[in-house]
Amino acid sequence: MKALLSRAPGGPETLSLEDVPAPPVAAGEVRVTVRACSVNFPDLLVIQDLYQFKPPRPFAPGSEVAGIVESVGEGVTHVTSGDRVLLGPIQNGMAELAVGPARACWKIPASMPFEEAAALLMTYGTSYHALKDRAALKRGETLLVLGAGGGVGSAAVELGVALGARVIAAASSEAKLAFAREHGAADGVLYPRGALDREAARALTDRFKAACGGGADVIYDPIGGDYSEAALRAINWRGRHLVVGFTAGIPKLPLNLPLLKDCDVRGVFWGEFMRREPERHIANTQELLALYEAGRIRPAVTERFPLARGAEAIARLKDRAVQGKVVVMP
Numbered sequence: 001m002k003a004l005l006s007r008a009p010g011g012p013e014t015l016s017l018e019d020v021p022a023p024p025v026a027a028g029e030v031r032v033t034v035r036a037c038s039v040n041f042p043d044l045l046v047i048q049d050l051y052q053f054k055p056p057r058p059f060a061p062g063s064e065v066a067g068i069v070e071s072v073g074e075g076v077t078h079v080t081s082g083d084r085v086l087l088g089p090i091q092n093g094m095a096e097l098a099v100g101p102a103r104a105c106w107k108i109p110a111s112m113p114f115e116e117a118a119a120l121l122m123t124y125g126t127s128y129h130a131l132k133d134r135a136a137l138k139r140g141e142t143l144l145v146l147g148a149g150g151g152v153g154s155a156a157v158e159l160g161v162a163l164g165a166r167v168i169a170a171a172s173s174e175a176k177l178a179f180a181r182e183h184g185a186a187d188g189v190l191y192p193r194g195a196l197d198r199e200a201a202r203a204l205t206d207r208f209k210a211a212c213g214g215g216a217d218v219i220y221d222p223i224g225g226d227y228s229e230a231a232l233r234a235i236n237w238r239g240r241h242l243v244v245g246f247t248a249g250i251p252k253l254p255l256n257l258p259l260l261k262d263c264d265v266r267g268v269f270w271g272e273f274m275r276r277e278p279e280r281h282i283a284n285t286q287e288l289l290a291l292y293e294a295g296r297i298r299p300a301v302t303e304r305f306p307l308a309r310g311a312e313a314i315a316r317l318k319d320r321a322v323q324g325k326v327v328v329m330p
Contacts (some may be wrong), residue, residue, distance in 0.1 A: 062093025139164030149176025300324030
């Protein structure tokens with residue numbers, strides 16, 4: 001079979017498409033013929049050895065796939081050969097065949113395209129855990145979503161609307177704001193790219209407050225950098241600021257702000273949540289699939305690449321220009 005391999009730390013240009021043996025299937029595992037593999041920001045980090053998890057080389061990036069069950073290991077009963085499934089999180093997803101634990105394998109609706117299934121679990125799983133479990137987002141609250149045009153951001157916009165919040169999108173281009181509005185955002189805030197000086201940060205805080213009608217009850221922050229403090233200064237009394245990621249860098253927040261607003265800064269670590277609370281993760285995933293079948297969420301797959309061009313797909317994340325999700329389709 002063919003796989004897109006990382007043999008040395010580096011950018012997407014270091015990846016190579018190679019012929020490798022099919023991965024074996026152990027007890028409790030599932031092997032899937034991959035029809036789609038989503039691209040996520042950690043894929044860009046892991047090939048550079050910049051992610052907290054460093055798999056032994058050679059490996060293929062890609063942590064969530066969708067396809068058809070090719071074979072199952074001993075003890076697997078809830079899926080069988082021929083089933084349409086999503087599988088994740090796993091390792092070595094950018095390949096023609098992928099193997100993962102059966103507990104991470106889910107049947108998908110017959111009406112669900114493979115590329116949408118592959119784009120569901122990580123972005124919507126992260127955002128649902130953030131909004132439901134960490135923020136306890138309530139109907140009628142105001143949710144400010146930074147990075148609203150990207151994968152997790154657009155998922156947060158849709159889920160915020162589904163949970164009954166008023167969602168304000170924030171993004172770095174008018175095109176991304178228009179994309180977020182198409183997915184349910186009530187209003188949008190355009191922020192500049194790059195570092196913010198004191199005056200620019202203060203002006204951005206004012207724009208956040210104005211769009212939110214005075215302030216945000218919950219802030220969904222996968223961006224970090226200078227944007228985090230500007231957003232936190234626009235939070236309401238006893239609001240919740242969700243720390244999801246750092247595509248613009250790790251921020252340094254002045255701790256007087258949580259004191260003055262009596263608010264919380266809450267970390268969101270979806271991967272560890274799955275490990276520590278598997279039953280809640282299972283329930284969340286089932287709820288996400290139900291929301292999809294009800295037509296209340298739908299992953300926005302905006303770009304598709306063949307496996308041979310998988311490196312280009314990962315490179316698309318470097319410039320933060322992607323709207324929605326990018327998938328690789330072997």
